[in-house]
Amino acid sequence: MARTRQPVSPRQKRQERAAIAFMLPWFIGAVGITLGPMVASLYLSFTEYNLLTAPQWVGFDNYVAMANDPNVAKSLAVTFSYVLIGTPINLVIALAVAMALNRGLRGLNFYRSVYYLPSLLGGSVAVGVLWRRIFGSDGLVNQFLGLLGIESDTSWVANPDSALWTLILLHAWTFGSAMVIFLAGLRQVPEELHEAASLDGAGATRKFWHVTLPLLTPILFFNLVLGIINSFTTFTQAYIVSGGTGAPAKSTLFYALYLYQQAFGTRHAMGYASALAWLLFLIVGLLTAVNFWASRKWVHYAS
Amino acid sequence: MERDQRRVESARGSQGSARKGGGMSVSALKHFSLIAVGVVMIYPLLWMVSASLKPETMIFSSPSLLPLDEDGNFALNLDSYVEGWTMQGGDFGKYLLNSFIIVALCIIGNLMSCTMAAYGFSRLMWRGRNISFAIMMMTLMLPGFVLIVPQYIMWSQLGLVGTILPIVVPKFVAVDAFFVFMMVQFFRGIPRELDEAAAIDGAGYWRTFTRILLPIATPAIATTAIFTFIWSWNDFFSQLLYLNRDSMTATVALSNFVDATGSSQWGQLFAMSVVTIVPVFLVFLVGQRFLIQGIATTGLK
Known part of the structure; x- marks a missing residue:
């Protein structure tokens, strides 16, 4: 940062001008689509606004209302359960499968493709439709349970105790993208380290905990942060599986879904929804910060 | 190698x-x-x-x-396909066409704007570059969902809700920081000597960008195109929000069918679900190599 101000050369001037041209779309986007709306939503979160009449300043009313809104507490609980259960399951499966696939396994590319495919489709409406059906009362899951001699006619998506679990399972089903990142990371672990550990008499388990895992922690950390952010904004599957309501008994009322209902449902409570959005932003920001802080303790960066 | x-x-x-x-x-x-x-x-x-x-x-x-x-x-x-195609008096062919139009425009937009921004970030010296780069990295972490309310208000005040513009325009102004970041990483890996050689031969910035860097960056461009295809094809939320009866896409149509038919006509629902998945699957088959490289190097989803 100790760059001293030099007289601007014509070449530099030319470069500045070129930069403006190249960066212009990005500047417009950053101001018009990202930063501007962010500031606007902060302002709106202190107003009452239904798109029809001008925003009315209400101070902290929206935030107070949120604190007293049982649906906010419920949707936070649903979302946190989903994030705290779903993300670790997803990552553990991804890591386990990546370990199994590593090291010159024959057919590696085939397996990788098969496992990766659900990640591409997991967020689609089509898979939401499929999920709703698979876990229905006469769906695939119950048919298989029947084959195993367990008679069941529960509709897993209509039962408040299990509906969220079907979505967590869907999240686990899409472990492929994290797996691919782990596979790339495992390639970077030098074979020599494993050999050295073997010479020292370390077994497979010890090698995993003391060699492989520490070297993978940066990737694990990266996946964790990304996974948490993505999970917090889960919308499509909750919307499709519950028909946009968060049913049954609000058990799939994800935070994003509730925000959607407030902003774009009949009420058009744009001010309240903005306050909800800011809380989401603060939570995600805080979790990311905590993650970064904690990462100093457990993430191992090879120098 | x-x-x-x-x-x-x-x-x-x-x-x-x-x-x-x-x-x-x-x-x-x-x-x-x-x-x-x-x-x-x-x-x-x-x-x-x-x-x-x-x-x-x-x-x-x-x-x-x-x-x-x-x-x-x-x-x-094939009854389910035949009946599903016109389910609820709709026309799935039209919805698919809408999807393809949106996806094509998103790809063009992302390729143009993200490569240009990446060139600015990785090759040019300008005042405010570091702070701009930091902002870009921050938006990388920002869940887009947070901004949906004010963005919707903006598009609705511009009278553009119901058109495809609220979905497509952001792609032309490099809002997908992921791709900017990926391109920056890629450009940084290309030796600067190539740019300098081009400059000595009298090439300006634009020429260097289009004739030297872009051809070398083909893998990153392919990755961007493929991911943009899959993401914007699957991007249900903004399509649900902004599109109307005429501009709606295949995925939105599918979700409307689910709501309208409730628990009946599963054959038709499945048939149309398969129809909406097939393009993603084909792109996956063709572009697998780029997809996997792309995730492995940048951690895209």
Whole structure:
């Protein structure tokens, strides 16, 4: 940062001008689509606004209302359960499968493709439709349970105790993208380290905990942060599986879904929804910060 | 070089299993379980394809993957596709076309704006570059969902809700920080000597960008195009929000069918679900290599 101000050369001037041209779309986007709306939503979160009449300043009313809104507490609980259960399951499966696939396994590319495919489709409406059906009362899951001699006619998506679990399972089903990142990371672990550990008499388990895992922690950390952010904004599957309501008994009322209902449902409570959005932003920001802080303790960066 | 590496790896692999002794059965067991996991994972998708080819009455009578008719004979029944195509008096052909138009514009927008921004970030010196780069990295972490309310208000005040512009325009102004970041990483890996040589030959910035950097960046461009295709095809939320009856896409149409039909007509729903998945699947087949490279290097989803 100790760059001293030099007289601007014509070449530099030319470069500045070129930069403006190249960066212009990005500047417009950053101001018009990202930063501007962010500031606007902060302002709106202190107003009452239904798109029809001008925003009315209400101070902290929206935030107070949120604190007293049982649906906010419920949707936070649903979302946190989903994030705290779903993300670790997803990552553990991804890591386990990546370990199994590593090291010159024959057919590696085939397996990788098969496992990766659900990640591409997991967020689609089509898979939401499929999920709703698979876990229905006469769906695939119950048919298989029947084959195993367990008679069941529960509709897993209509039962408040299990509906969220079907979505967590869907999240686990899409472990492929994290797996691919782990596979790339495992390639970077030098074979020599494993050999050295073997010479020292370390077994497979010890090698995993003391060699492989520490070297993978940066990737694990990266996946964790990304996974948490993505999970917090889960919308499509909750919307499709519950028909946009968060049913049954609000058990799939994800935070994003509730925000959607407030902003774009009949009420058009744009001010309240903005306050909800800011809380989401603060939570995600805080979790990311905590993650970064904690990462100093457990993430191992090879120098 | 990559092939050599693979050969070394596979040599190591076989050494490893030989060392263990009885490596054959261990590896057989491993393959067996990997295949089992794969089958469980893919089964729902295969089942959906097969269900879409069964007569409505046969869908839930057996978990079998073979499409059978009422007499238990193998038969491909295309009724669900024919009826689903015009379900609810709609026209799925039109919805698919809408999807393709949106996806094509998103790809063009992302390719143009993200490569240009990446060139500015990685090759040019300008005041405010560091702070701009920091802002870009922050938006990388920002869940887009947070901004949806004010963005919607903006588009609605501009009178553009109902058109495809709220979905497409952001792509032309490099809002997808992921791709900017990926391109920056890629450009940084290209030796600067190439730019300098071009400059000596009298090429300006634009020429250097289009004639030197972009051709070398083909893999990153392909990755961007493929991911943009899949993401904007699957991007249900903004399509649900901004599109109307005429501009709606295949995925939105599908979700409307679900709401309207409730628990009936599953055959048609599955058929149209398959129709919306096929383009993603084809892009996956063709672009697998780029997809996997892309995720491995940048951690995209």
